[in-house]
Amino acid sequence: MNVPNLKPKDFTSDVTPVWCPGCGDFHVLMSITRALAELGRPPEDIAVISGIGCSSRIPAYTNCYGFHGVHGRSLSLAAGLKIARPDLTVLAMSGDGDGFSIGGNHFLHACRRNVDMTYIVMDNRVYGMTKGQPSPTTEPDWDSALSPGGTGLSPFHPLVIALASGANFVAREFSGNIKGCTKTIVEAVNHPGFSFVEILSPCVTFRPDEKEWKNQVHGASVPETDDPARAARRIMTDDGMNTGILYRGQRKPYFASVKNTFGEIAPLERAFEV
Amino acid sequence: MKSAKNVSFAVVGSGGAGAITAGSILIEAAGKSGWHGLMTRSVGPQIRGGEAAALVRLSTKPAFCMSRDFDILVAIDWKNADRFIGSMPVASAGLVIADPAAGDPPAALRDGDCTIVECPIGELAKAIQGGRPNMICVGLVAQLTGLPIDMVMQVVASKLESKGASAIEIGGLCIEAGMTAAAGFGTRFVLETPGKPDSKRWLITGNEAVGLGALRGGVEFAAAYPITPATEVLEYLAPALASIGGALVQAEDELASINMIMGASYGGRPSITATSGPGLSLMMESLGLATAAEVPLVVIDVMRAGPSTGIATKSEQSDLNIAVHGFHGDAPHVVLAPLSVADCLFTAQWAVHIAETLQSPVIVLSDQSIGQAHVLIDRPADVTFLTRRKPYQAASEPYLRYAVTADGVSPMSIPGQPGGQYTADGLTHTERGTPSSTAKAQRQQMDKRLHKIEAFDFGDHWGVTEGTGDTVILTWGSLTGAVREAIDALQDDGIDVRLVALRQISPFPEKPLQAALSGAKRVLFVEQNHSGQFYRYVRSHIDLPFDIDRLNREGPDAIGPDEIASSIRDWKSQ
Ligand SMILES: Cc1ncc(C[n+]2csc(CCOP(=O)(O)OP(=O)(O)O)c2C)c(N)n1
Numbered sequence: 108m109n110v111p112n113l114k115p116k117d118f119t120s121d122v123t124p125v126w127c128p129g130c131g132d133f134h135v136l137m138s139i140t141r142a143l144a145e146l147g148r149p150p151e152d153i154a155v156i157s158g159i160g161c162s163s164r165i166p167a168y169t170n171c172y173g174f175h176g177v178h179g180r181s182l183s184l185a186a187g188l189k190i191a192r193p194d195l196t197v198l199a200m201s202g203d204g205d206g207f208s209i210g211g212n213h214f215l216h217a218c219r220r221n222v223d224m225t226y227i228v229m230d231n232r233v234y235g236m237t238k239g240q241p242s243p244t245t246e247p248d249w250d251s252a253l254s255p256g257g258t259g260l261s262p263f264h265p266l267v268i269a270l271a272s273g274a275n276f277v278a279r280e281f282s283g284n285i286k287g288c289t290k291t292i293v294e295a296v297n298h299p300g301f302s303f304v305e306i307l308s309p310c311v312t313f314r315p316d317e318k319e320w321k322n323q324v325h326g327a328s329v330p331e332t333d334d335p336a337r338a339a340r341r342i343m344t345d346d347g348m349n350t351g352i353l354y355r356g357q358r359k360p361y362f363a364s365v366k367n368t369f370g371e372i373a374p375l376e377r378a379f380e381v
Numbered sequence: 382m383k384s385a386k387n388v389s390f391a392v393v394g395s396g397g398a399g400a401i402t403a404g405s406i407l408i409e410a411a412g413k414s415g416w417h418g419l420m421t422r423s424v425g426p427q428i429r430g431g432e433a434a435a436l437v438r439l440s441t442k443p444a445f446c447m448s449r450d451f452d453i454l455v456a457i458d459w460k461n462a463d464r465f466i467g468s469m470p471v472a473s474a475g476l477v478i479a480d481p482a483a484g485d486p487p488a489a490l491r492d493g494d495c496t497i498v499e500c501p502i503g504e505l506a507k508a509i510q511g512g513r514p515n516m517i518c519v520g521l522v523a524q525l526t527g528l529p530i531d532m533v534m535q536v537v538a539s540k541l542e543s544k545g546a547s548a549i550e551i552g553g554l555c556i557e558a559g560m561t562a563a564a565g566f567g568t569r570f571v572l573e574t575p576g577k578p579d580s581k582r583w584l585i586t587g588n589e590a591v592g593l594g595a596l597r598g599g600v601e602f603a604a605a606y607p608i609t610p611a612t613e614v615l616e617y618l619a620p621a622l623a624s625i626g627g628a629l630v631q632a633e634d635e636l637a638s639i640n641m642i643m644g645a646s647y648g649g650r651p652s653i654t655a656t657s658g659p660g661l662s663l664m665m666e667s668l669g670l671a672t673a674a675e676v677p678l679v680v681i682d683v684m685r686a687g688p689s690t691g692i693a694t695k696s697e698q699s700d701l702n703i704a705v706h707g708f709h710g711d712a713p714h715v716v717l718a719p720l721s722v723a724d725c726l727f728t729a730q731w732a733v734h735i736a737e738t739l740q741s742p743v744i745v746l747s748d749q750s751i752g753q754a755h756v757l758i759d760r761p762a763d764v765t766f767l768t769r770r771k772p773y774q775a776a777s778e779p780y781l782r783y784a785v786t787a788d789g790v791s792p793m794s795i796p797g798q799p800g801g802q803y804t805a806d807g808l809t810h811t812e813r814g815t816p817s818s819t820a821k822a823q824r825q826q827m828d829k830r831l832h833k834i835e836a837f838d839f840g841d842h843w844g845v846t847e848g849t850g851d852t853v854i855l856t857w858g859s860l861t862g863a864v865r866e867a868i869d870a871l872q873d874d875g876i877d878v879r880l881v882a883l884r885q886i887s888p889f890p891e892k893p894l895q896a897a898l899s900g901a902k903r904v905l906f907v908e909q910n911h912s913g914q915f916y917r918y919v920r921s922h923i924d925l926p927f928d929i930d931r932l933n934r935e936g937p938d939a940i941g942p943d944e945i946a947s948s949i950r951d952w953k954s955q
């Protein structure tokens with residue numbers, strides 16, 4: 108059912124976010140509520156599912172059905188829900204630690220499985236919630252108490268991995284560009300199959316350097332493609348600050364779903380009769 | 382002629398020789414004829430192509446466990462038999478039927494005091510165009526045990542239906558040849574004529590029964606990761622769920638499977654997963670979330686020998702500790718254990734009912750010994766529970782998902798219901814579900830979650846108590862079968878022993894257990910694990926002012942009726 112004239116505030120709850128003033132996640136929340144208003148489905152038909160982290164606090168700040176799960180498992184909760192309830196619009200939400208470190212395996216398999224849902228990762232290249240440790244997307248020389256002098260490890264490349272694993276829609280946005288984020292989220296939700304949107308969302312507290320992101324991001328200079336090899340080459344060679352929709356694939360979404368009417372159990376019993 | 386109440390036989394042969402098929406035909410024919418029985422398979426350490434044996438016990442009464450030794454052993458060949466023959470001893474009055482063309486029987490048998498007779502199994506099969514040695518074995522055993530040939534042929538006909546009439550005819554000729562060959566081997570294993578069962582008997586494994594029970598309970602969604610010995614639950618449920626409109630998803634690991642079913646259940650679909658110890662260990666954190674966020678779900682743990690990878694194909698009852706105590710924080714939840722293969726069906730159905738009613742995770746502790754045993758049972762009675770989540774009703778006040786109520790159960794909305802929106806959360810939360818770190822919220826929600834489980838009426842399903850006598854055997858889960866058989870045997874000797882077996886492990890059924898133990902003087906605890914987890918658990922809840930003895934052992938050696946009965950006899954004679 109589509110409801111005309113829905114406003115972003117129809118998707119906002121009265122719970123006050125715990126986020127630090129200036130945190131990029133506020134903008135992600137705004138973009139999501141705007142996108143949902145634009146999509147036109149009422150809040151009770153939307154489920155926002157997350158793991159653990161500052162970013163993963165987002166479900167309770169919406170007026171949708173929400174699930175704030177355990178660390179790293181938002182994709183599994185969301186996939187189970189969507190397969191069980193294909194009628195719902197399902198958004199899975201994570202941070203970079205939640206989605207790429209502890210939940211990394213689920214990311215690969217969610218891309219492969221291609222369940223029709225949208226996965227938004229608020230990437231601040233740090234563990235914000237636990238007060239500033241390096242995540243899989245953190246630069247190798249970023250100094251912190253837990254990894255003095257940096258991890259020395261090259262960062263994980265979420266978009267390439269999404270492509271290689273079979274995601275059907277891949278995009279990157281910057282939280283400060285609310286218009287861009289809103290548009291991309293709408294497109295991601297509307298695209299069949301598993302859509303992945305990485306949103307660069309600064310952690311102003313533990314990565315104050317990320318306040319500069321607003322000056323560093325730029326729209327992609329080349330149009331989106333449906334050829335994963337081309338998309339991969341582009342994204343491997345960009346500067347990491349390139350935003351927009353990169354790839355839109357044609358794979359068929361995951362087939363299984365629970366129906367609304369159920370058959371009888373009794374006939375199944377006959378198989379056991381001798 | 383005195384006929385037998387029990388006969389056990391093994392058909393052995395290398396992988397592909399059809400030993401398992403022979404066993405299946407024989408047990409099905411026995412079921413059709415009105416006997417009880419059970420069959421397990423022994424497959425070697427090699428995954429494929431190794432030795433295989435069908436181990437079958439037929440009985441005039443319900444059979445719960447395999448005999449300690451075998452009356453009849455028929456060998457199609459002896460390839461690799463050395464490796465497993467030690468674990469299937471032949472009774473001293475037993476009979477080994479060996480094909481001289483297959484070489485000498487293993488030393489373990491030659492040196493024993495059983496009788497070894499020769500039968501040219503391979504040659505008999507060759508004499509029939511297209512004949513197979515395993516069908517000769519079917520004939521041999523059918524003759525020795527007195528299985529009606531028409532029942533055997535009915536089973537063969539249905540099993541070979543797809544292969545055409547000539548295959549059925551050839552099968553029949555082989556069986557006849559086997560029967561003729563066994564005519565001179567004596568009649569001491571002929572089973573007593575059974576009574577006619579009221580309805581068609583079922584041949585089912587515990588793993589299948591758990592699956593069917595879950596479906597009877599209303600499960601619509603499953604997600605799981607394969608693991609021995611639980612995989613058959615999933616392989617049963619996958620097509621069964623699809624056929625009724627549900628779905629099973631093979632997840633990438635158990636972290637995913639438990640969260641997938643939590644998501645599906647949050648979406649209003651009764652959901653289940655099945656695993657074994659290693660998988661249950663991975664699920665613990667998420668089970669805590671299901672407790673805190675109050676999401677109904679059922680986890681079947683088909684226990685195997687642990688710790689760690691342990692012995693994947695052998696049974697133990699050693700996950701009681703983790704199932705009851707494995708959650709961090711104070712996380713009241715429900716743990717059940719089926720008492721037999723047939724009871725797997727009831728217990729799984731009950732588990733779904735409890736999970737849905739209490740909005741709680743329920744762990745069901747089945748194990749390899751019942752999960753993978755094929756057992757002839759009477760059709761389990763239809764049980765109806767009024768299974769329903771307390772529904773959300775639209776109202777003018779804001780919806781309190783975690784409202785404190787008289788019974789501790791709060792109305793649960795499901796996505797799609799207008800006005801029912803809330804965020805399910807593992808963070809300590811208020812009645813509305815909003816995260817809160819206050820002492821008040823923590824206490825209020827903990828009290829509520831404990832109360833809903835303590836106030837629930839588990840009825841008389843907490844366990845069983847059978848017989849009288851001031852000597853009690855106290856057990857739980859699958860070992861109940863062996864204990865029942867032990868108590869039966871003791872009764873034949875005029876020794877009265879009371880059985881008390883727990884199906885409800887947590888919350889601890891204190892009142893009914895106390896009542897069941899009243900008047901007891903001595904209590905023997907029986908359980909299949911190394912440390913006596915059940916004994917320690919019971920002791921942590923109630924005083925045990927009795928003479929206590931314990932019979933507990935880790936896998937893979939199953940605790941059997943003889944051993945249990947001896948414990949009681951030794952005790953009696955002290
Ligand atoms: C199993 C488990 N391990 C560790 C933690 C501690 N923890 C909470 S949030 C977090 C990292 C979150 O990082 P990210 O996903 O990037 O979210 P952010 O806070 O940066 O938005 C960690 C390690 C936890 N909650 N659970």
Ligand code: SF4
Binds near residue numbers: 125126235309311
């Ligand atoms: S710590 Fe960083 S990520 Fe967390 S709320 Fe503050 S600014 Fe945002």
Ligand SMILES: [Mg+2]
Binds near residue numbers: 202203232233234242
């Ligand atoms: Mg982060």
